Amino acid sequence: MKAMFARAKLLEQKSAEFLNVTLEACRELLTGIGNYLDGKSAQFEQNFQNISVLENRGDALRREIENQLYTETLIPESRGDVLALLENIDGITNQAKQILMELSVEVPVIPEQFKADYLILTEKSIKAVEEVIASTQAFLNEPLLIEHSLNKVYHWEHEADRHSEMLKRQVFRNPELELSHKFHLRYFALHIELLADKAEDVADRLSIYTIKRSI
Amino acid sequence: MASIYEKDRVLVEKIREFIDLTSTVNLIFPAAVRNYLCCAQTRFEEDVERIRALESQGDILRRGTEVYLYSEKLIPESRGDVLGLIESVDEIIDEIKKTMLLFAVEMPEIPAGFQTDYIQLSDTGAQAVDAVMVAARIFFQDPWQVQHLIQKVYALEKKADQQAAALKRQIFRVSDLPLCKRMHLRYFAYHIDLIADRAEDVADRLAIAAIKQVKNE
Numbered sequence: 081m082k083a084m085f086a087r088a089k090l091l092e093q094k095s096a097e098f099l100n101v102t103l104e105a106c107r108e109l110l111t112g113i114g115n116y117l118d119g120k121s122a123q124f125e126q127n128f129q130n131i132s133v134l135e136n137r138g139d140a141l142r143r144e145i146e147n148q149l150y151t152e153t154l155i156p157e158s159r160g161d162v163l164a165l166l167e168n169i170d171g172i173t174n175q176a177k178q179i180l181m182e183l184s185v186e187v188p189v190i191p192e193q194f195k196a197d198y199l200i201l202t203e204k205s206i207k208a209v210e211e212v213i214a215s216t217q218a219f220l221n222e223p224l225l226i227e228h229s230l231n232k233v234y235h236w237e238h239e240a241d242r243h244s245e246m247l248k249r250q251v252f253r254n255p256e257l258e259l260s261h262k263f264h265l266r267y268f269a270l271h272i273e274l275l276a277d278k279a280e281d282v283a284d285r286l287s288i289y290t291i292k293r294s295i
Numbered sequence: 296m297a298s299i300y301e302k303d304r305v306l307v308e309k310i311r312e313f314i315d316l317t318s319t320v321n322l323i324f325p326a327a328v329r330n331y332l333c334c335a336q337t338r339f340e341e342d343v344e345r346i347r348a349l350e351s352q353g354d355i356l357r358r359g360t361e362v363y364l365y366s367e368k369l370i371p372e373s374r375g376d377v378l379g380l381i382e383s384v385d386e387i388i389d390e391i392k393k394t395m396l397l398f399a400v401e402m403p404e405i406p407a408g409f410q411t412d413y414i415q416l417s418d419t420g421a422q423a424v425d426a427v428m429v430a431a432r433i434f435f436q437d438p439w440q441v442q443h444l445i446q447k448v449y450a451l452e453k454k455a456d457q458q459a460a461a462l463k464r465q466i467f468r469v470s471d472l473p474l475c476k477r478m479h480l481r482y483f484a485y486h487i488d489l490i491a492d493r494a495e496d497v498a499d500r501l502a503i504a505a506i507k508q509v510k511n512e
Contacts (some may be wrong), residue, residue, distance in 0.1 A: 143499075143502070146499075146502070146503060147502070147506060150503055150506040150507055150510065151506055151510065163503065167499075181460060184464075185460060185463045185464045185467055185468075185481075186463065186467045186477075186481065187467055187468065258474070259475075260473065260474040260475035260478065261474060263475075263478060264474060264478065267478075
């Protein structure tokens, strides 16, 4: 199997940049959540600003790639797949920004005993994203390597699910918290976990596209 | 520049009817939000009923158009685009109906200090939908103009995002409401904001469909 954009250097560069934007957004998310939990408001707001810029850049790049795919009639047999893939990956970046935005807007009070779990949940979700980006890079450039990284996406998504469930169980079994506070804490666990779910959605698409390409 | 769809008058007429219906739902939506906030309960319930009836009518129209698309052998490479477009427009109607039903069912108490913000957010969402309906109409007549028209949709969607974020920030930072009430208010800001997101989804589809059509000419 040959690389997807073997004949379109500019498109290859833009796609690489687009995937990097998602990775950078995840790094910003991890630092941002760390800063939020440590009460470093100014640094956290900077993380939020940075991720907003990255999200806008991702949107612009996605539209540029989509336009180029269709205006230059590139890879006509798989451009619908690539289009859907880009939109799903863009959904990951949007979700990462959404989490920081919600923290910035809603300022949830996270009790000390849950802080480490929120950070671990974020790390596990981000690992799922990192692996799915590696899978996408493999899909576009080195299709033979894709299976290896796809398997890791499912592993980290499962890990994030388990950690989120454990955290939510602890939250709801804590007798000192008001029900509304429990809902609020659950909402943030759910949104961080969604990042891994979105990575899994991309992985599912990649699996199908890989089979299509091999036939 | 003429569109390839112009030859198929039946299809164009069916789509025009669907866009008209969506525009009507979109006209009722901000008025319904105002009626809810002004405690005009009867008028609000009438608005919800009208939206509900139009949504059902829209589903019938959408299915009829889809059957026509696939049974009447419209240019095969274009029917997927038209289908996707109709379905994404239908999502706008669904989102408006869902949001209005949420108001009717959950009856959130919106403090006077936030009412203008909810009205402005609804207005921006309705403007984004209106702008994308203009682009959708033009797509079937002159696809060359679509790229220019959808920029307005993107700008309005961003504006709605900013308004929603500012409103939610006020709810959580400025007000002294209990947490459960803050979350309830946030939920409604989120759903109204989603309407502009649905308009953006239609704009994205239009962009690609227009490029494909222009290339085919």
